[in-house]
Amino acid sequence: MTQQAEAQTPAATAASTAETVFRQEAGRVLATLIRLLGDFQLAEEARQEAFTAALEQWPAKGIPENPRAWLVDVGRNKAIDFIRRQALFRSKYPDLETSAIEQAAAAPGEDEADDAAFGDDRLRLIFTCCHPALNIEAQVALTLRAICGLSTEAVARAFLVSEETMAQRLVRAKKKIRDAGIPYETPPPHLLDERIAGALAAVYLVFSEGYAVTSGENLIREDLCSEAIRLGRLLDALLPNRAAIQGLLALMLLHDARRKARVTPGGDIVLLEDQDHTLWNWPQIDEGLALVERALRIKGKVSPYTVQAAIAALHARAPRESATDWPQIVGLYEVLLHIQPSPVVELNHAVAVSMVDGPARALNLVDSLAARGGIDDYHLLSAARAKLLHRLGRREEALDAYRTALRSARLEPERRLLARRIAEFDEAPTPG
């Protein structure tokens, strides 16, 4: 490796360093260019031109002392040239052109390149990408594209749509930002909490899609989980000591730490109670546990993310499944039912109740949830019912419920798990 590096020409070294710089700085350079130019599309083109210029010039002239500032500077100048060229052809919108040039040219170069300014730029851009006036699909796509620097193709693949569809979605979103006047700003204090909640919802959606994809062959999309965690860390660094941010980051870290134990090498699901704890990522769990503690100590309204993280923490702390602190988990689900009620929370609460008060009481809760309707197609409800019925020795009903679950499950590994459960009915006697 060292020999190879020594054998490389300085030009080749400069080119590969340039690639590395681009990968690391793409998001930050874009964020700053957007602020300077006030236009998403123009900033993306300017960044591309700056990268091209760097590939041409760095091998010959050497890598600048502050590559990021260099890229921003060159990008901004390219954009000004572009606007001026356009202005020659289209004198129809003189006001627009002049103001864009003034905005771009007025910004001082060196001061803009310090880390604090870059941090602020990325934060601004997160709030722009997650603006409530954009639909949630557009928010997630823009965030992955602009903040995480994923290619349009990668974003499309993550959400199982064609590259063309995703490209159109991104163009529409950028057009709305420009035409509707969605600001490139950190929201004013009275809007901040609400907007943080919006940004976190987008990050959580990225994570959830990665953690348990809704359909297809594989259960986990690690790249999406990692990007969501990266966004969580970025938000936590930019807006420290916010309970909701720390709670969400802790939640993601704790869930993601079990990644290796959740699936067999063959792609089958391993349920929490059967997981090999030595496969868990313990440093990441420790980080998650410490974050939950910090989030819980922050004064103010408790965030649903923090409560969910606290539940994940109790699972992580249990030396083995049978030693899980189920009473406390039931209590935390009751808090969650109070602050953020949903059928999924109700279902998880019922499952936790079954571990404390037994399956009969839990079955009542699940049946009452099912009777209220709205989630008939929810295979996890049928699967939970099946398990409770099985524990109560009601074999036929349990088998029926498993079959119902199998009919509505769309993810292949989940379907295999349910099929295994059904097959077991022919082999094993009823427990208890």
Add this chain to the structure above:
Amino acid sequence: MQYLLLIYTSESEEAKMSEATVAGIIGEYHEFTQSIIQGGQYKGGERLKPVATASTVRIRNGKTVITDGPFAETREQLGGFYLIEAKNLDEATAIAARIPSAKNGSIEVRPIWPMS
């Protein structure tokens, strides 16, 4: 930027309101309008007569066709508008949220397409 704030309310609900309630809402509107005039954001605004008074004009095959309506089956009808000047969408939506009808109707916020 300029934005048109389109105020949608339920005409049938409004028809059921007592005179005192209507007078109260008119007072709130007066106050709101004064506040955006003083804030320098007001460019114009009017209340519209009910959709029953609407007529539609189309040119088809070179002929002008005038019809009654439209009477789309919607819960809310366009009842008025403001044209405002705002720095960005956040400022525009903040102003829209102060329109009295935002409490029970809905306000569509549309950026103006600048023509020059």
